[in-house]
Amino acid sequence: MEKKLKCGKCLAGDNKNTHLKRLDNATGNLKLFKENLLDYDSLHAAIEGCIGLFHVACPVAFGDMPNPEAQLIKSALTGTLNVLKACSEISGKRVVVVSFVATVLVNPSWLRDRIKDEACWSDKEYCRTTKAID
Template sequence: MAPPRVCVTGGGGYIASWLVKLLLSRGYAVHATLRDPSDQKNAHLMQLDGAAESLSLFKADVLDRAALAAAVEGCQGVFHVASPVPADKTVDPESEIMVPAVKGTLNILEVCSSVKVQKVVVVSSTAAVHSNPNWPQGKPKDESCWSDRKICMEKEAWYNLAKTVAEETAWEYAEKNELNVVTLCPCIVFGPQLQPVVNTTSELLIYVLKGGPNVLNDTPLQIVDVRDVADALLLIYEKPESSGRYICAPNYISTKALLELLKKMYPDYNYVKW
């Protein structure tokens, strides 16, 4: 019997790499989309256990529907993980963040409809949840809470805006076209890297280690382990009853407490004094 076949977009990324690893370990055949499969930053994928037999790499940008269609062909399920995560000051938020996030999501959903994919799991973010000043004070934010587009624009929180609009677009499309879509909203994702380049949230961790201003401000952080995010994505995919959106934000810590924790675990690191 042929193994179940799924596609993971942005397969070389931080979360996606762990998801690909997990899927291969569970006997899935995986199609991973990459902007450039020959780039050395993606070399770790073919070194994963089971990759030689069960992993196929596809050159595909989220804005190229034909390339996406080739990658999704023959797959029962799709994990849409690819999304721009801006690290520095954004020069052109529309082309750098909004278009790839929103149009990219729409493209993959249209492809999934056309080839009759059974289930699509879209990675959103708590960035699409927490920017809501109208939410009742003291009430924990849940899956019914959405970030306010206007507030995101006013604050120039482009990542929050992109994630909110992309997820709302996904739900509108799913409803209109009767596509089985489920979304996961993880918070700040920490944990070991499989890929050789530093990802944006790990840069945040380095910033804290180096004594960035947020440490002094003692900013509260909602954090989740990258391996737990991969587990959550597969759980959502495999459970027939999963539906709607799911927040994945199990841990809460302040930047100072995080630094103290790291000092206990790695006492020999050259920490900045503050």
């Protein structure tokens, strides 16, 4: 917003966003939307006119989850695909997808002092058998 670009944000909860409204130039340059990323059709109004988008939404669970594959991974994948498809249809120029730390964090084969990069991925089977992310 410092360069006076128009910015938009899809909200998960209204009460956590008051600090955004206090940013410099927010009054004229920040537009807040309340959208459901799992509802593909609802994304068009929020994304229309954007030249770039940061997709940082990721479902997070606390406590026991009987079927994490269906409850977390499927919704994260569907939401991300909906955002990417909508952006491609309205000719957005850039999309940055920010992942969840658990994507690279849990791999017993990765040396602790080695920097995590695009070659480091969590070991899905290890996570399933040890419930490493509970």
